[in-house]
Amino acid sequence: MKFTWIAALALIGSAMALPAKEPAKLPSGATCTKDGKLGICESGICVQDIHDSQGKCK
Template structure:
């Protein structure tokens, strides 16, 4: 019974988190990270150097 509650909360949390992440579209020239922590570029292309903490959307 406890497992079904945990699974339900995980499913609800995932359902809420996915649209929020998709809504964060960054314009061209905005700072970004390849892992998408700052949002996702409109062009889906973030240019980031290997040692840099962030890059720029193209």
């Protein structure tokens, strides 16, 4: 019984220790969003009109 708890805690601990996945790098001209849901532009510039749901990487 004690071994089960130790194994469960080890599993949870190792899952928490995994590095976070980096967002995708988008090339110039790709579709992007200001919040980075589709990825981050390589240039760091996503031109998106305030009323549009998506923009383009510059």
